[in-house]
Structure formats: structure tokens, C-alpha cells
């Protein structure tokens with residue numbers, strides 16, 4: 201579902217610690233990739249970010265266990281989310297990493313044993329892995345871990361335009377089961393997670409977002425080239441300015457930034473990713489708050505569980521009032537337009553000589569060799 205590995209940025213061009221120092225004060229930062237732990241200076245980056253960000257969470261595939269453990273020893277208050285796409289067989293098939301599940305699970309276990317509080321799984325739900333959704337949640341719950349969900353999106357960031365859910369009722373049914381597990385817990389945080397997953401059902405049926413999207417107004421995405429954008433969900437890069445060349449104040453108050461904000465106001469991509477939903481849930485708290493109260497009350501007084509058929513579109517689809525083709529046409533899935541990848545000219549130049557996969561393989565081999573040199577080297 202993510203082809204970033206086919207379009208890697210050139211390491212020499214990637215954002216420096218000096219540029220990171222120019223970022224403003226933030227209440228939350230998510231460091232993501234590609235794979236963040238491929239950066240050997242990640243510790244320096246986190247050190248700088250901790251000075252300006254109240255909370256940091258790193259999304260990783262969990263492959264570099266030693267690097268993750270080492271970083272967490274120095275920064276035990278950060279969060280770690282390891283992408284695991286289902287139980288062992290499903291995960292390894294989707295992610296294409298042999299023994300990937302055990303590697304990720306072992307890393308998480310080590311972090312829990314070290315006393316890390318904010319660790320957990322991150323799962324991108326699709327047709328293949330939806331049946332594992334509740335089992336993976338129960339596993340994370342047993343280990344006292346967080347469980348973050350997402351579904352398929354298309355954008356320049358994912359270097360993908362063809363992602364979409366095929367069997368919507370089946371996937372929605374598994375989300376419904378998860379919503380009920382979360383609502384049944386004693387944790388208010390999980391009740392709000394239930395609302396987020398209810399929003400994912402709405403998203404996979406290609407409906408309007410349940411909450412407004414205010415990306416670029418109070419939240420932003422910065423890429424490896426220092427380009428600042430509203431989010432990572434757009435089809436092409438929508439650049440507000442570049443932090444290598446500008447100060448934060450210049451960039452944030454520029455006419456280019458204003459022009460992007462105007463586009464965001466009309467954006468119809470209806471993403472439902474935690475990066476854009478979490479700030480909206482805080483800002484418009486009465487909406488998820490009312491939903492949670494209603495469902496807790498229903499459960500308490502009437503023993504009535506959440507049903508995906510509460511969503512009108514799910515009923516309409518079930519009753520044949522709307523077809524699969526009509527819903528498909530409303531998604532961001534695009535089989536025709538060439539895929540945008542957001543790479544610089546220099547990074548693109550390199551791809552003309554060698555494939556992205558070959559470049560990534562060579563980088564990982566070099567990094568593993570320097571960690572575990574073979575005899576005679």
C-alpha cells in the first residue's frame with residue numbers, strides 16, 4: 201500500500217538538524233518515513249525536537265531493534281508505533297519482510313520490558329488483513345500497548361494512486377467488531393479511538409469527513425527536502441515554503457502558504473488519518489464527545505451495541521441504493537494518472553540509473569555491514 205521504497209530521497213539532500221532547529225514550538229510531532237531508523241543521526245534529530253515538541257511519536261517497521269532500544273534508553277518518554285499488518289502470516293506477506301512479525305513483536309516486547317509507556321502497534325487495514333484486526337487489538341491490549349489503526353490512502357507521499365478497499369461490508373464488519381471492543385473497555389481514550397474507527401468505516405465508504413480538516417492552519421507536514429505542506433494526503437506536493445531557505449515566520453505567513461490554505465478549504469480528498477483527525481477531534485471535541493456519550497449510554501441502558509448500519513451509506517449500499525462502482529468513483533483511487541512521488545530533480549536523476557528497490561537494498565546492506573562487519577572487513 202506504500203511504494204515509498206521505490207522512490208527514495210537522496211540521503212545528502214535530506215533535512216538536517218540545522219533545519220529542524222528552525223521549526224516552531226509544537227504540541228505533537230510524528231516522525232515517519234520511509235523508515236526513520238535508517239537515519240543514523242535520528243538521536244540528534246530527536247534531541248532537538250524534544251526541546252520544541254511536547255510529545256514525539258516515531259512510526260517504524262521495527263526492523264532495527266538495537267537502534268530503537270538504544271534511542272529509547274536515552275528518550276524513554278517518546279512514543280514508538282511499530283507497523284504490523286496483522287498476525288504473523290498476514291503481516292509477513294503484506295510487508296514482504298521475512299520474520300517481520302517476530303522482529304516487530306520482539307522489539308515491542310523489549311520496549312515494554314524496559315518500562316516504556318507509549319508503545320504499540322500501527323495497522324493499516326485493507327481487505328487482506330481486516331480479519332486479523334480484532335485479534336491484533338486483543339494481543340496489544342494483553343501486552344498493555346497502544347493500538348493505532350489506519351486504512352488505505354493514495355498520495356504523493358505513499359507514491360500510490362491505486363489503493364482502495366474492495367469488499368467494503370467485510371472490512372466494515374471487522375471495524376464494527378473493533379469499535380465494540382473499544383467501547384466496552386474502561387478507558388475513555390479507547391472510547392475516542394472507537395469514534396476514530398467509526399470514522400474509518402465512513403471513510404472506506406468514500407463519504408465526507410466526519411470532522412473538518414484544518415491542516416495547514418494549525419498542523420503541517422515537512423518532507424525530507426524541507427518543503428512544508430499541509431499534510432501528506434494530497435495527490436501532488438502542495439508546498440507552502442521551504443524551511444532550508446526561509447525562517448519559520450516568513451514561511452508560515454507567506455502568500456504561498458495562504459494560497460495553500462485556500463486549497464485546503466476546498467479539499468475533497470476526505471482523508472481519515474490520525475495526523476489530521478486527532479487535532480480535529482480535540483478542536484471539535486463536542487462531536488466525538490457526543491458520539492461517545494450516546495454509545496456508552498445505549499450500551500449501559502439498553503445493552504445495544506454499535507452497528508456499522510448506523511451509517512446511512514452502509515445501509516444504502518446494503519439495500520442496493522448505491523453501487524460499488526459509484527462508491528469506487530468517489531474514492532481517491534486513480535488508475536490512469538501517473539503517480540507523483542514528490543522527489544527532487546537530483547533524486548529523480550539517480551532513479552534513472554538504478555531502481556529505488558536496488559538503492560534501498562544497497563543502503564540497508566551497507567548499514568548492516570557497518571553494524572556487523574564480516575570477518576576480514
Ligand code: SF4
Nearest residue numbers: 413431433434467471
Ligand atoms: S482532506 Fe485534509 S489531510 Fe486530506 S489531503 Fe485534504 S487537506 Fe490534506
